[in-house]
Structure formats: structure tokens, C-alpha cells
Amino acid sequence: MPGEAKRGDGKMISRKILLLTASAMIAMPVAAFAQNATPQAAADDVDVGEIVVTAQRREQALSDVGMSISAINGEALKTRNFTDVSDLSKLVPGLSVSDSGFSTPIYTLRGVGINEPSIGSSSSVAIYVDEVPLAYPVMTQGTTLDLQRVEVLKGPQGTLYGQNSTGGAINYIANKPTDEFSAGISATLGRFMRGNVEGFISGPLAPTLKARVAVRGSFGNGWQQSITRNDKLGKVKNFTGRAIVDWEATENFKASFNFNGWVDKSDTVAPQLVSVFPGNAFNVDRNLVVLDTVNSASCSAPAGRLPGCPINAATGTRVTAANNTVITRPNLLPGRNARRADWDPGQNFDRDDKFWQGSVRAEWQLNDQVALTSITSYAHLKRDQNSEFDGTAASENLRNFQKGEIKSFAQEVRMTADFANIHWLVGANYGRDRTNDDVTQFLRNASAVQNIFGFPSNGGRILASQRIKNWAIFTSIDAELTEQLTLSGGIRLSEDTRKFRGCGAPIDSFSTPAYTALINAFRTPAGLPPIPQLAAGQCYAIYTTAAVQQNDTAGLPLLTPGFANRTLKQDNVPWNVNLNFKPTQSSLIYARVSRGFKAGNFSTLNTTDHVAYNPVVQEKLTAYELGGRFRMGRMFSFEAAAFRYDYINKQLRARVFVGPPFGNINAQDTIPKSRLKGFEASATLRPVEGLTLTGSGTYIKSKILRYIGQTVDGISQDQSGSPFNFTPKWSLNGDLNYERPLTADLDGFFGVNVSYRSATSAVFVPQNAPQPNLAPFAIDKYTLVDGQIGVSGGDGRWKAFLWGKNLFNKYYWTNVIRVSDVIVRFPGMPATYGATVSYKF
Incomplete structure (x- = not known):
């Protein structure tokens, strides 16, 4: 009976929740951890060793916050030479930051993320700097400059922060202007001549005005080596800056103005060839790949395979009738060397990317209980x-020239009130964004487009734009029921509207006959006259159903060139809901149930x-979490949490079958039902003065419960039972840091940092x-070891140290994708090392 089935499911869910609860209670002396993260002295600690965070939009002791948080202070980040957002995954268990190949980082937290690199796609993990949203991952490059600390909030966030998110939120907190003059400079130089020069100046400008300006310039030579010639790729050339001005007009009103931005003229990096598709054991690690791609105008291609040109037995390459040798041999593969790669000769693989943001934060203290805050950006x-x-x-199997633009406006207004034992927050926010993508794909030698109805083509162009509006109202309340028990909760009502406009286009006059023939091949069977030859850059889309085309193009006839227009509106x-219990002043047990959403989206990489x-x-993600914290002054702290996530319509980038002539294409899809559950724990021990030992780990078991999707071979298959991609079962981090005085005026320090990620796919x-x-x-799976050793002045004004990342030169990669005829991977950096010196005036 259906009713019996539901009751059975309910019992099973109840048992699993009880098991998770029991696991957490067994593991708990009850807990506290924030990755060695004592904030700067500007925030007063509750007692010795306590950590102050602003995860709930106000300063609180970490032991009072009922959610899983990792916090890393600015000095720890500097000592680790933290200048790239991808390094954050070494410091936060359960977090991974992958290379999408489009200069758009892919954030995944506790297995929640989406490998969608479109410029207009928001992340499942929301990113902020001082609570100001960076709505798209491509914007986050400059966040690492001049930081006080980083806070990583795990689990759905949406009732306190301006962006809905299912995975969590990362809030970068910048150093603020100081009451007295201060300044500092640091310089770093390392392997591949990569380094940076960074400095800040801070202090009062007038009795009610103070400012801080920080800048960083980064540079470096190419680190990738061409397999086929004497050529390098990967130079670094970028500049980042931030200016903050604080104005305290009266005792009850203050405002902060923040202007920041970056310019990046570095090289894009090349992926490494893994295999030719279809696979047939062409695995790069076994050196079996013998085939790349050719211009097949003069040789046939068996169905479903790469061109069948004859093989030159002497060289092991395939050759066209014109003797055009373009095929890769086994001895020319990258192997397990992160530096070896290849790319089209004669091309300038550089960026010219620019970003700037301005924001104003105004705060009014209306009386002792009520305050208003406005954030505009x-x-x-x-x-x-x-x-x-x-x-x-x-040459030209697949090369992308990408142009894009984002304009993003956000406004938030909120009121907070403190009455007796109740803290209440209510607010609203509004966002309006415009995104534009213009991607030219050079594909002349790709088997998919070598010969369309007898006409060769150089490739195609993708034009897409989105107009996005969202609004929300939200409220939350914390009520102290007793001295030990607090009940809190929050709710938010939001709406997101996206208007999409997109098309494909031939890139030049050489390519227009092929695309014209393609469209006419569909128009003729439909009884429509052929269209005249397309012009270079003229929009088209392949519609095989008249009703769909008329709906998308406002009534254009079937297969008539033009833009497609679609709208998505959802609320x-x-x-x-949180229940927090404090057995002691420095401990906490919490139970949290939350629901989060990530907005729908249009992809802009294939039109x-x-x-x-x-x-x-x-x-939609519903999360159940039980956890706790315990702290014994500065000597010992511990945190543990068990969690379960129930997922509806998980977004992903997949291969979708669209029928002839394209077969399977890259597009977005959703998984109707899936689940994550896991456990994480962390501890910090300071057994003797100057020595800090930190360990943390996350275990995640993910499972698709219902999904029919295309395999990598283009076969429709029930993929129920599969674990999530990009989701290792185990993420482990360990730190050893030791400091001690060497003389009356000189201190020494030493540190080793180890991070481990188990295998995934x-x-x-x-x-x-x-x-x-x-x-x-x-x-x-891979394990990375970083380290630092150095000295500093006894007054803390100067520091000099040697550092190393990936000290044992571990070969690892964070992403693998299929593009055109090949499968490629994006390796992590090889061993890097260098020296840093800094001085504060």
C-alpha cells in the first residue's frame, strides 16, 4: 500500500537521523575549531583563546554560533603565501576549488557544487567580501588581498545573506582602516620567477575620517613547457587594489566606502591531453594515445569514430592525402608531469580581464536597542x-576566444533590534545583473565539423546574454529561553527572474556555406524554401519543431535565422531552525535544520x-546537522558535526541527447533526487607554549537516488546509486606550527601543512x-605538503621566511573534461618555493 510505503520510509529516515545523532554524541566531548584563527586584536575575545566571528552579521564568540564554521586568520594566510582562491581548499576540510578551464573557479563545499563555468552562472557556494556579494565565481580573483580573516560557513545560507546558496558561504573580511598611522610592505619571489609586491598604508585623514589602501602586483614567467617545441606558457601579470574609507560622522552614524578591483594580463594555461575519444584504452598514464585529429577532407571517417586516415608505419602517425601530419605520438604525451602540455603554435594565449567594484555600507544606531544598516554595491x-x-x-581542434561582461548591482537594507534576551533582524535586498558571453570556438580540425554537407568550416560563435533580477525579504530571531538554551530561526521569501537571449553564428565567410547548408537541410523536408547564405556573425539556431521556434523567437518561421529568447521566473x-545548548560557558551542542535554494540558470557555452x-x-537542499564544540582555554579545542543533505533537482553540466545532426551536446541538466551524508571533526592542541597542532577531516557519502542520464559514450543509462562527481569521500588537513624566541629581539617559527583528498571522478x-x-x-587521491620556516622581529614589525608548496612535487589534477575529439585534465601546480620578506612601519 502506498501509505505503508511512506510510513516505512519515515521509519528508515528516523533511524538514520538517530544513528547520525548517536554518532555525533559519541564523538563529542563537544567541540571548537577554527583553523588556528584568532582574529586581529580589534575584536575583543570573550576570554583567552576564544574566537570571534561575524557569521551571523554580528560579532559573536564562536562557541555561541550553532553552525559549522571554519575561520583562518590573516597572518596564517600570509605565512602560507595565500594569494590564489584555490589554496583555500588546503585549509578548509570539505572544500574543493577546481579549474573549469574558463578562468572560472568551481567551488564545492561538502559535495555541494556545480561544474558550470558559464560567466552568468552563480555558484552553489556564495562569495562575499565584508558581506558585499560577488555574485559570480569569475569575480572572486582579487578576494585574497590584505585580509583580516576568512570565514567559511557550511550548509545552506539564505536567511541572513543576500544570495541564496545550497552549499554554504565564504566571507572574506578585509583589514580595516586604523586609528593611528600604519603601513607595511612585503615582497615574494619564488620558482619560475613568480612573485609579488604588496603594500598597505592606513590611518586617519581627519577627526572623523580614516582610510586604508592596499595594493598587490604579481608577476612570473611561464611554467608550462611545450611537448613539441621550445615554448612556454603560464606567465603571471596582474594587479589588485583596494581602498577603504571609514567616516564616523556622529556617535550614531558611520559609513564605509570600499573601492576595489583587479586587472589580469596573465596567460591562460593549457590542459593536458588524457585520451582521444572514444576511449578504447587511450589512457595518458599508460602512454597508449597515438591519435589526435586531422583535416579529413580527403579521407573518410567511420561512423562514431575519428577520421580513418592511413597510418604511416614509420612514424606511428596518421596522415591525410595531403601528407599533413598532425597526430600525436606516444612519446609526445605529458605523462605524469604537471609542466608538460601543448597548445597551438603561433597563438597569444593571454588575458585582458578587468574588474572593479564599489560599495557603501551605512549604519545608523537609532537607540540602544535598534540599528539600521544599508549596503549598496x-x-x-x-x-x-x-x-x-x-x-x-x-592547430584548431578546439581553441576558444572568450569575451564577456557582467554588470551587477545589489542593495540590502536591514534592521536589528536587541530586547532583553531576544535579538531580531529583518531586512530586504534587491539585485539586478546583466551578463554577456561572446565565445568564438575555432574547430576547423575537429572531426565534428570538418565537413558539414560537403563544406569545411573554421568553427562557430556563441552569443548569449542574460538579464537577471531578484528580490527578497528576510527575518531571523534568536531567543534565549534560559541561560543555557537558545532557540533561533530565520525565513526568507525570494524571487528570481532571468531573461535569456542567445544564438549561434558562423565565425567568418569561409564557414558560412557549411552552416547555411545545415539549416537548409532541415528546411527542405519541412517544405520551406532555402535561406540565402548566412553572413559571418549572423545568428541562427537549429529548431526542428515549429512550435518551439515560434515561442522562442516571437513567431519566426521554422529554421529562420535569429535570436532565441526565453524567460525563467521562480520563487x-x-x-x-536552530536549538543551541551550552553545558558550560565554553562549550555548545547544537541541532540545526535548514533549507536552501540555488537559482535556476541558462547556460551560455553551447547555443x-x-x-x-x-x-x-x-x-533545493534540506540539511539536518547535529554538532558541538568544546574548548579548554587556549590549550585544547574540539568540534564535531554529523549532517545529512536531501537534494532535489541538483544542477549539473552533462551530455544531453538532442538527435541529429549533433547527437550528444554539452548542456545543463538536473538530478531529480539525491542525498549526501557525512561527518566532520577537528581539533586544536597547544601542549607547550609556542606549539600548535591542528587536525581536521570530513567524510562524505553521496548518492544519486533517481536520474536517467547520458554516459560519456552517449548511452542513456539509469545512474541511480552513483556517487557525486568532484566529491571525495575523505578530506583531511593537518598543521604543525611552532614559534619560540631565539634572542631577546628575534623570534623563529616553523610550520608544516598537510592536506589529503581521496579519489573521486x-x-x-x-x-x-x-x-x-x-x-x-x-x-x-593525492596528498600535498606545504611548509614555512623563518624569523621575525621580537616587536612583530618585520618577518622573513622561506616557504614551499607541494614540496614533494606531487602530480595531481582537479578537473577532467571532454572537449571536441579529446579528453583533457587540468593539473595542479608542481612544487613551488620561494622567500618572503615583510616590514611594518
Whole structure:
């Protein structure tokens, strides 16, 4: 009976919740951890060793906050030479930051994330600087400058922060202007001549006005080496700046003005060739790849395979009738060397990316209980870059020239009130964004476009834009029921509207006959006259159903060139409920249930077939978490949490079957039902003065419960039971830091940092019905070891140290994707090391 089935499911869920509860209670002396994260002295500690955070929009002791938080202070970040957002995954268990290949980092927290690099796609993990949103991951490059600390909030966030998110939130907290004059400078130089010069100046400008300006310039030579010639790629050339002005007009009113930005003229980096697709054991680690791509105008291509040109037995390469040798041999593969890669010769693979943002935060203290806060921000990004994608020197198998623009406005107003034992917050926010993508794909030698109806083509162009508006009202309340028991909760009502406009276009006059023939091949069977030859840059889309085209293009006839227009409008209600119990002043047990949403989205990386225009609907995640903290002064702290996430409509980038002529294409999709559950714990021990030992770990078990999707071979398959991609079961971090005086005026310090990630995959790996050709998509387990050793002045004004990252030169990679005829991976940096000196005036 259906009713019996539901009751059975309820019992099973109840048992699992009880098991999670028991696991957490067994593991708990009850806990506290924030990755060695004591904030600057500006925030008063509750007692010795206590950590102050602003995760709930106000300063609180960490032991009073009922959620899982990792915090890392600014000095710890500097000593680790933290200048890239990807380094954060070494410091926060359960967090991974992957390279999408489009200069857009992919954030995944506790297995919640989406490998969607479109410029207009928001992240499942929301990013802020001083509570000011960076609505799109591509904007986050300059966040690491001059930081006081970083706070990582795990689990759905949406009732306190301006962006809905299912995975969590990362809030970078910048150093603020000081009451007295101060200044500092630091310089770093390391392997590959990579380094930076960074400085700040801070102090009062007038009795009610103070400011802080920080800048950083980074530089470096190419670190990637071409496999086929004497050439390098990967130079670094960028500049980042931030200016903050604080104005305290009266005792009850103050405002902060923040202007920040960056310019990046560095190289894009090339991926490494893994295999030619279809796989057939062409695994790069076994040196079996013998084939890349050729211009097949003069040789046939068997169905479903790469061109069948004859093989030159002497060289092991395939050759066209014109004797055009463009095929990769086994001895020219990168192997397990992060530096070896390849790219099209004669190309300038550089960026010309620019970003700036301005924000104003105003605070009015109306009386002793009530305060108003307004945060207004505007951000503008322009992207202009050339990227290698096929990882070979075979010219134009896949190269992308990307231009894009984002304009993002956000406004938030909130009121807080403190009455007796109640803290109440109510507010509203509004956002208005515009995103534009213009991607030219050079594909002349790719098998998919070598010959369209007898006409060769150089490739195609993708034009897409979105107009996004969202608004929300929200409230939260904390009520102290007793001295030890606090009940809190929050709710938010939000709406998101996205208007999409997109098309494909031939890139030049050489390519227009092929695309014209393609469209006419569909018009003729439909009884429509052929269209005249397209012009270079003229929009088209392949619609095989008249009703769909008329709906998207405001009534244009079937297969008539033009833009497609679509709209997605959705609302949602995220919420959370917390029960916090404090057995002692320095301990906490909490139970939290929350629901979060991530907005739906249109992809902008493939607009050839109208199916690619389909948006993904918003994803919903309901989280259950039981955890706690315990602290014994500065000597020992411990934290543990057990969690379970129930996922509806998890968004992902997948291969979707659209029928002829394109077959499977890259597009967005959703998983109707899936689940995550896991456990994390962390501890900090200071057994003797100057020695700090920190360990943390996260275990995640993910599972797809219902999803029919395309395999990497283009076969529709039930993928229920598969674990999530990009989700290692284990994430472990360990730190050893030791400081001691060497003389009356000289201190020494030493540190070792170890991070481990277990194996995962870039695609789903079915458990019940294994499929072939998955090996190239594996992401192997890896352990990275970093270290620092140095000296500093006894007064703390200067510091000099040596540092190293990936000291044992571990070969690892964070992403694998299929593009055109090949599968490529994005490796992590090899061993780097250098020296840093800094001085504060």
C-alpha cells in the first residue's frame, strides 16, 4: 500500500537521523575549531583563546554560533603565501576549488557544487567580501588581498545573506582602516620567477575620517613547457587594489566606502591531453594515445569514430592525402608531469580581464536597542582571453576566444533590534545583473565539423546574454529561553527572474556555406524554401519543431535565422531552525535544520541546438546537522558535526541527447533526487607554549537516488546509486606550527601543512551497471605538503621566511573534461618555493 510505503520510509529516515545523532554524541566531548584563527586584536575575545566571528552579521564568540564554521586568520594566510582562491581548499576540510578551464573557479563545499563555468552562472557556494556579494565565481580573483580573516560557513545560507546558496558561504573580511598611522610592505619571489609586491598604508585623514589602501602586483614567467617545441606558457601579470574609507560622522552614524578591483594580463594555461575519444584504452598514464585529429577532407571517417586516415608505419602517425601530419605520438604525451602540455603554435594565449567594484555600507544606531544598516554595491567585469582546450599542438581542434561582461548591482537594507534576551533582524535586498558571453570556438580540425554537407568550416560563435533580477525579504530571531538554551530561526521569501537571449553564428565567410547548408537541410523536408547564405556573425539556431521556434523567437518561421529568447521566473522560501545548548560557558551542542535554494540558470557555452537554451530549474537542499564544540582555554579545542543533505533537482553540466545532426551536446541538466551524508571533526592542541597542532577531516557519502542520464559514450543509462562527481569521500588537513624566541629581539617559527583528498571522478560512476571508458575521467587521491620556516622581529614589525608548496612535487589534477575529439585534465601546480620578506612601519 502506498501509505505503508511512506510510513516505512519515515521509519528508515528516523533511524538514520538517530544513528547520525548517536554518532555525533559519541564523538563529542563537544567541540571548537577554527583553523588556528584568532582574529586581529580589534575584536575583543570573550576570554583567552576564544574566537570571534561575524557569521551571523554580528560579532559573536564562536562557541555561541550553532553552525559549522571554519575561520583562518590573516597572518596564517600570509605565512602560507595565500594569494590564489584555490589554496583555500588546503585549509578548509570539505572544500574543493577546481579549474573549469574558463578562468572560472568551481567551488564545492561538502559535495555541494556545480561544474558550470558559464560567466552568468552563480555558484552553489556564495562569495562575499565584508558581506558585499560577488555574485559570480569569475569575480572572486582579487578576494585574497590584505585580509583580516576568512570565514567559511557550511550548509545552506539564505536567511541572513543576500544570495541564496545550497552549499554554504565564504566571507572574506578585509583589514580595516586604523586609528593611528600604519603601513607595511612585503615582497615574494619564488620558482619560475613568480612573485609579488604588496603594500598597505592606513590611518586617519581627519577627526572623523580614516582610510586604508592596499595594493598587490604579481608577476612570473611561464611554467608550462611545450611537448613539441621550445615554448612556454603560464606567465603571471596582474594587479589588485583596494581602498577603504571609514567616516564616523556622529556617535550614531558611520559609513564605509570600499573601492576595489583587479586587472589580469596573465596567460591562460593549457590542459593536458588524457585520451582521444572514444576511449578504447587511450589512457595518458599508460602512454597508449597515438591519435589526435586531422583535416579529413580527403579521407573518410567511420561512423562514431575519428577520421580513418592511413597510418604511416614509420612514424606511428596518421596522415591525410595531403601528407599533413598532425597526430600525436606516444612519446609526445605529458605523462605524469604537471609542466608538460601543448597548445597551438603561433597563438597569444593571454588575458585582458578587468574588474572593479564599489560599495557603501551605512549604519545608523537609532537607540540602544535598534540599528539600521544599508549596503549598496555595483560591480563591473570585462573578460577578453584566448584559451587552449584540446591540449595538443594540432592547430584548431578546439581553441576558444572568450569575451564577456557582467554588470551587477545589489542593495540590502536591514534592521536589528536587541530586547532583553531576544535579538531580531529583518531586512530586504534587491539585485539586478546583466551578463554577456561572446565565445568564438575555432574547430576547423575537429572531426565534428570538418565537413558539414560537403563544406569545411573554421568553427562557430556563441552569443548569449542574460538579464537577471531578484528580490527578497528576510527575518531571523534568536531567543534565549534560559541561560543555557537558545532557540533561533530565520525565513526568507525570494524571487528570481532571468531573461535569456542567445544564438549561434558562423565565425567568418569561409564557414558560412557549411552552416547555411545545415539549416537548409532541415528546411527542405519541412517544405520551406532555402535561406540565402548566412553572413559571418549572423545568428541562427537549429529548431526542428515549429512550435518551439515560434515561442522562442516571437513567431519566426521554422529554421529562420535569429535570436532565441526565453524567460525563467521562480520563487522560493529558504529557512532554518536552530536549538543551541551550552553545558558550560565554553562549550555548545547544537541541532540545526535548514533549507536552501540555488537559482535556476541558462547556460551560455553551447547555443547550437535549441535544447541548449533550456534552463535548469532551481535546486533545493534540506540539511539536518547535529554538532558541538568544546574548548579548554587556549590549550585544547574540539568540534564535531554529523549532517545529512536531501537534494532535489541538483544542477549539473552533462551530455544531453538532442538527435541529429549533433547527437550528444554539452548542456545543463538536473538530478531529480539525491542525498549526501557525512561527518566532520577537528581539533586544536597547544601542549607547550609556542606549539600548535591542528587536525581536521570530513567524510562524505553521496548518492544519486533517481536520474536517467547520458554516459560519456552517449548511452542513456539509469545512474541511480552513483556517487557525486568532484566529491571525495575523505578530506583531511593537518598543521604543525611552532614559534619560540631565539634572542631577546628575534623570534623563529616553523610550520608544516598537510592536506589529503581521496579519489573521486569528474563524471558519475554507476555502481550497478558499470560502463566503459570512465578511467580517463578519474581524479586520483593525492596528498600535498606545504611548509614555512623563518624569523621575525621580537616587536612583530618585520618577518622573513622561506616557504614551499607541494614540496614533494606531487602530480595531481582537479578537473577532467571532454572537449571536441579529446579528453583533457587540468593539473595542479608542481612544487613551488620561494622567500618572503615583510616590514611594518
